[in-house]
Amino acid sequence: xxxxxxxxxxxxxxxxxxxxxxxxxxxxxxxxxxxxxxxxxxxxxxxxxxxxxxxxxxxxxxxxxxxxxxxxxxxxxxxxxxxxxxxxxxxxxxxxxxxxxxxxxxxxxxxxxxxxxxxxxxxxxxxxxxxxxxxxxxxxxxxxxxxxxxxxxxxxxxxxxxxxxxxxxxxxxxxxxxxxxxxxxxxxxxxxxxxxxxxxxxxxxxxxxxxxxxxxxxxxxxxxxxxxxxxxxxxxxxxxxxxxxxxxxxxxxxxxxxx
Amino acid sequence: xxxxxxxxxxxxxxxxxxxxxxxxxxxxxxxxxxxxxxxxxxxxxxxxxxxxxxxxxxxxxxxxxxxxxxxxxxxxxxxxxxxxxxxxxxxxxxxxxxxxxxxxxxxxxxxxxxxxxxxxxxxxxxxxxxxxxxxxxxxxxxxxxxxxxxxxxxxxxxxxxxxxxxxxxxxxxxxxxxxxxxxxxxxxxxxxxxxxxxxxxxxxxxxxxxxxxxxxxxxxxxxxxxxxxxxxxxxxxxxxxxxxxxxxxxxxxxxxxxxxxxxxxxxxxxxxxxxxxxxxxxxxxxxxxxxxxxxxxxxxxxxxxxxxx
Numbered sequence: 001x002x003x004x005x006x007x008x009x010x011x012x013x014x015x016x017x018x019x020x021x022x023x024x025x026x027x028x029x030x031x032x033x034x035x036x037x038x039x040x041x042x043x044x045x046x047x048x049x050x051x052x053x054x055x056x057x058x059x060x061x062x063x064x065x066x067x068x069x070x071x072x073x074x075x076x077x078x079x080x081x082x083x084x085x086x087x088x089x090x091x092x093x094x095x096x097x098x099x100x101x102x103x104x105x106x107x108x109x110x111x112x113x114x115x116x117x118x119x120x121x122x123x124x125x126x127x128x129x130x131x132x133x134x135x136x137x138x139x140x141x142x143x144x145x146x147x148x149x150x151x152x153x154x155x156x157x158x159x160x161x162x163x164x165x166x167x168x169x170x171x172x173x174x175x176x177x178x179x180x181x182x183x184x185x186x187x188x189x190x191x192x193x194x195x196x197x198x199x200x201x202x203x204x205x206x207x208x209x210x211x212x213x214x215x216x217x218x219x220x221x222x223x224x225x226x227x228x229x230x231x232x233x234x235x236x237x238x239x240x241x242x243x244x245x246x247x248x249x250x251x252x253x254x255x256x257x258x259x
Numbered sequence: 260x261x262x263x264x265x266x267x268x269x270x271x272x273x274x275x276x277x278x279x280x281x282x283x284x285x286x287x288x289x290x291x292x293x294x295x296x297x298x299x300x301x302x303x304x305x306x307x308x309x310x311x312x313x314x315x316x317x318x319x320x321x322x323x324x325x326x327x328x329x330x331x332x333x334x335x336x337x338x339x340x341x342x343x344x345x346x347x348x349x350x351x352x353x354x355x356x357x358x359x360x361x362x363x364x365x366x367x368x369x370x371x372x373x374x375x376x377x378x379x380x381x382x383x384x385x386x387x388x389x390x391x392x393x394x395x396x397x398x399x400x401x402x403x404x405x406x407x408x409x410x411x412x413x414x415x416x417x418x419x420x421x422x423x424x425x426x427x428x429x430x431x432x433x434x435x436x437x438x439x440x441x442x443x444x445x446x447x448x449x450x451x452x453x454x455x456x457x458x459x460x461x462x463x464x465x466x467x468x469x470x471x472x473x474x475x476x477x478x479x480x481x482x483x484x485x486x487x488x489x490x491x492x493x494x495x496x497x498x499x500x501x502x503x504x505x506x507x508x509x510x511x512x513x514x515x516x517x518x519x520x521x522x523x524x525x526x527x528x529x530x531x532x533x534x535x536x537x538x539x540x541x542x543x544x545x546x547x548x549x550x551x552x553x554x555x556x557x558x559x560x561x562x563x564x565x566x567x568x
Contacts (some may be wrong), residue, residue: 008369008371011368011371014365014368015354015365015368018361018364019356019357022356094352094354095348095352096352098348098352099348099352099366101317101318102318102341102344102346102348102414103341103342103366103369103417104338104341104370104371105369106338258320259313
């Protein structure tokens with residue numbers, strides 16, 4: 001069967017939006033409260049220990065340094081969790097995809113719709129977070145607006161990766177493995193809470209392979225309003241990452257859905 | 260209409276095969292379903308019923324063979340076909356997070372129907388399927404019978420010309436089954452072509468105009484319920500409990516068609532009254548009954564009595 005994706009994939013996106021709106025109160029709280037918690041913990045708790053961090057050959061406050069990283073982590077988590085646990089529940093327990101397959105929709109459109117929805121959740125989370133952290137003066141505008149587009153790009157990258165895993169795991173518990181081996185190391189070592197220059201050289205090279213490192217670079221540069229070569233490299237890296245992972249996700253999921 | 264001059268079957272299946280690795284689920288079957296008929300696929304678990312209909316509604320690719328629905332090739336024109344078919348799968352595929360009405364709205368969008376059309380059609384479908392009171396209920400609050408009716412009602416949102424039902428009454432109580440059958444008969448009166456799988460013989464006998472009996476991926480017999488009964492079992496069945504050897508000798512001598520199950524003997528007869536009187540008179544037995552043959556007798560005769568697990 002040939003790959004055939006029409007704009008009908010938006011029907012899956014719409015379906016997920018309808019469900020999201022049903023539970024919007026629960027859905028809005030995490031992106032609204034999480035940055036508060038982190039900024040409180042790191043901003044107040046850590047600022048006594050760390051006065052400033054060197055970024056792009058200047059000294060910036062620690063809170064200003066980690067705020068964009070929190071946004072990037074939120075982008076990663078929203079898409080990754082939506083397209084692992086969320087998509088798996090729809091596929092395996094709720095049989096939502098089976099129902100869709102009996103309509104004019106095809107498997108590729110279902111997978112695309114799911115990934116684009118995951119990226120949309122990243123965007124929604126990012127917008128809420130940006131509003132919150134902007135009140136603390138942690139984002140430079142107008143460049144900061146572009147973080148919304150970075151959120152979509154990052155959402156597609158992590159959503160596609162998640163969908164790839166969803167095409168593989170037999171049981172929902174097995175998602176703990178990619179979370180432990182992929183998400184957690186990135187969360188800690190992806191240039192999030194300290195610059196990767198603080199790592200040994202070999203670990204710096206490793207960190208540069210991780211997609212979150214580049215998403216953090218991208219969001220951080222935009223939040224400071226700095227147009228540097230790092231920003232361009234990270235943008236290109238994430239784009240190439242999407243171009244590889246998205247077809248892989250389609251391939252893996254199609255093999256799972258089409259029996 | 261051109262259809263009248265040149266009647267084209269709604270479904271034409273030719274030399275259809277489906278393999279999963281080395282396992283052959285559907286092994287070279289062919290059949291046609293004519294317009295306005297209810298066509299049944301019967302078979303024990305694992306016979307290949309679901310695999311067959313999944314290929315017909317474009318869910319599974321064909322290993323080999325052809326399927327034409329409305330004269331269109333499922334391999335090429337699956338989207339056009341799926342737009343004109345309604346499918347009720349075995350599992351409950353409703354959205355549990357949504358209300359009854361929202362389920363219709365979401366599903367209608369998959370067919371590119373606008374919201375107003377969706378609500379209008381859903382309202383009349385809810386009326387037909389006796390779910391009007393539940394339009395704002397969450398799906399998780401519905402009983403098993405209601406869920407089945409809702410799945411079927413939802414499958415009709417695109418005004419399909421062909422309705423495909425995969426074991427529509429499995430797991431339902433007798434009241435719900437009968438209520439569902441009545442709705443399905445109502446749809447048939449309106450000219451709906453229906454393809455149905457089931458392992459309930461009473462369901463098939465009541466609903467189906469024509470049927471095939473499948474086992475291990477092959478079609479063993481096809482025809483109307485009545486023609487299958489007369490072909491494979493005859494009109495009557497004489498069941499004898501604890502048959503003695505003299506009866507066995509008698510049946511061999513008379514060359515009656517029978518099945519000896521040890522503690523029970525089943526005798527197939529065309530016009531069984533005379534034979535029944537003779538057996539009851541000559542051989543004294545604990546229990547000896549005469550009854551009409553049913554589809555279940557045909558089914559068991561063709562597919563055997565071993566458990567399928």
